[in-house]
Amino acid sequence: MLRLRPQPRRLRLPRGASGCRTLHDQGVWGYQAPQEFTLPDFSPQELANRARNASLLRLVESYRRHGHRAALVDPLDLAKRPNVPALDPRRYGFTLSSDVAANLRDEFVSDVKPLEQVSAEGDKFNVEGILDFPKSTGGTSEERTMDEIATRLAEVYCGGIAYEFMHLPSKHERRFLETMLEQSHAKPLEPEEQVAHWQLLAKSENLDHFLAKRFPNVKRYGLEGGEAMMVVCATLFNEAKKVGVDDVVLGMPHRGRLNLLTQLLDLDMKLLIRKMRGLPTLPPSFPASQFTDDVLSHLFTTTPYTPPGAADPLTVHLLPNPSHLETVTPVALGFARALQVPFSDTDSLGERVLSVSIHGDAAFGGQGVVAESLNLANLPHFAGGGTCHVVVNNQIGFTTASTQSRSSFYATDLAKMISAPIVHVTGDRPDDVARAVKLALAYQRKFRKDVVIDLIVYRRRGHNELDEPAFTSPTMYNRIKNLPSVAKLYEDHLVASSVLSSSDAASFRSSHLAALDAVIPEADPTKFTPPELPMPRGWGDMRWPVEGEWEKPVETGVDEQVLREVGMRSVEAPSDITLHPRLVKMHIAKRVQSLEKGEGLDFATAEALAFGSLLLEGDHIRLCGQDSGRGTFSQRHAILADQASERVAVPLQSLGSRPLASSSTSSGRPVGSFEVVNSPLSEYAVVGFEQGVAWVSPRLLPIWEAQFGDFHNTAQVVLDTYLGSGETKWGMQSALTLLLPHGFDGAGPEHSSSRIERFLQLTNEPLTRSPFVPNMHLVNVTTAAQYFHLLRRQMRREYRKPLVVFSPKGILRLPAAASSLAEMAPGTSFQPVLTEHVDDPSKVERVVILSGKLYYELVKERQEHGLDGKIVFIRLEEISPFPYAALSAALDPFRKTARSLIWAQDEPSNAGAYTFVAPRVQQVLPRGVKLRYVGREAMATVAPGVKSYFEEGRKRIEAEVFEGL
């Protein structure tokens, strides 16, 4: 006999006063409780009716759950529609009239018969608490025949829109959707709205025809077949404006981008024509030497859009994206959230900003970053108030059929991972498209959660206009060939219903085409120059740096008394928070002690001082990464947890709660916000998100910290296409700052290196010393004060630059790497090169240039070898832009006497900074003096996996550095 094992006792977690874990629920800036919307439960009378009419309830629930499978949502109708016998009322014992039974679609018909019938033809059923009918169709009566019920269910759930929402765990959400659908699923559209939609479709089609004629050899990824995307966007923007949205943030790929930009948004057609002709669209003040501009299908805009009848516009931000599909998705999410910072006291997230994310069907299912991005939707520091996702599902990738693209039934199945409702609609029925969008938006407004529209369309031509799709998809393209265009179909429908006249339609089309034709001469380069780009909203105080400006030190020192107080406040927990005793002893007491002395400040303290002083000056900070609240090395403790309840406090966040006793460094701005984010275990989506955040305001320091620097490369696409090259392609500045723990300590191939060499490859640093504007800064700092200055420099310049810090691991608490308050005081600043004090430079026989923590290990060895004074170490703290002048000055005292010059590194020779540094160091050396490499030989992995191998390698490096002295 099967015996059930006794259940193990449940593990009890510490619980807050409310009975549930409160970590992050209170006390961390940036967290907002999800918007609650509840519907009343069924009344006792309704519940009784549901119990009495259980078979009817089962039938209705079947339609809600399975109806989408039989809906008519594929304009090509190529796939075999599945049989869904669960939709046949007779399967539940009901009788239908012969007329209604004859009308049942094949997919519904069940072959299970005969059944004992629970009803006779014409019997009425009480639908109270089971099925909603529109108020207009039946007065107050809740009694309906099975014919009425079956017809209604098929209309609502199996028409041109298919709904998936029964997987939603919240009964309030399910009931909200059910009620909306059942009461008003086919609400007619106003004729004006229909005409406006038709005009959009016609304009989009016209644009594609016009460009095909005028520029037949340019790939533009036209929208033909998928024009309903225009209706989706127009409906979203128009409806969003009606409910008070001010900004729509839009991330989208190539398909139909030009149609949207020029035919709904107001991107100047002359810019499009310039791009078609291979000319830049950035203005002449963005010279080619510094700005590479970007391709046609990456055009972007921030533009006002005034919906028909609206008094004023909302702003649509269609963000720049690279070719890498879906990379823009998390970027746009970050942008949408950051637009809401500082958060309003009265508006909940999403109140004034709507995030819209458009995807292709192949990319949505295929690109992992989509799953990573979806996972951000409801997380405390990533939620933006709900995104409307639109999958423009043309049922094919480049040439790959959807059956080869995904393992799931629908292109959108992935979104079920976050329990988002999904609405499938055919793009051939623009009225249904608008209805689907309105439903999706209504859900998003009520619950401020993600929702998905699967817009099922087709692609009339190849992936691009130079392809022949029939090579690979002959059946599909045979079908497409015979389909009238979407605009034509809708035009016929509107003409038949007397909403539009054929002559008006024809004259609209021809005058629009004439307007397009007229742009060609106007866009002639002799007549038209791209207009100047104003700094984006909020960036008015910023300017563009000039060549060589990076070499000027930036004043970043702060009054010592202010710093001391900020430091003390950084570990001050509210009195009702009980801290872990070890944390008090090891972290807080030590910090307090070092601040009192004004010496021995470790990296984490320096960071807290940089953060706190920036906040006092009115800058906002967002620090995001895996376990960043505590810090990978348990060094930061920016978030303190109460040992009884897990309630948390972020001391630096409370800096503004009472004034500092010492004179303030305040800029007159209110104290900034400090958002500390323990991110999900994603790099790609999270770094993308932070890039979006970085673009919104120059007053926010966006920091992403890797758990270990090694893991940044799962976000490589963002680093290549945004961090490194966003400014040069799109003329947009960003202060995105990466902290990548880096250091060779025997931790193995994947916990040692942030791959300095790869970031060096991403810089625009010229091969030879010449003035330039760097695209980013790469640093490897070795003292706490240097780190302090560096973080502050990010915000104290009049322009913004990405910064990559190969940040410390082992030296975080090393006394030798600690700094004094005096090293952070007014008059001090970041030093790109650190050199050592030498009593008698003439005695120095060897100079070793290096970067990072190897310095401290070699200093120790030098002492042990008794070689102080004979060998000097010069630390390259900023690797790029390469500090020629500072390095040259550091070498000066030893030029005459030093017999040898070494570059030493922990990394293998095919990694680290050597190949970048060597030719540049050479440029500040006299002729004939050669830089020698000391480090590991080239390796297939960056560090050995065995501690003893690592130590052998280290010993060889040390031996070579000191050899012959």
Ligand SMILES: Cc1ncc(C[n+]2csc(CCOP(=O)(O)OP(=O)(O)O)c2C)c(N)n1
């Ligand atoms: C990450 C990435 N891989 C490959 C490509 C090459 N590529 C460009 S479009 C495309 C097909 C996209 O299909 P889908 O997502 O359905 O969008 P559609 O073009 O059909 O609208 C491919 C494979 C790319 N741009 N990005």
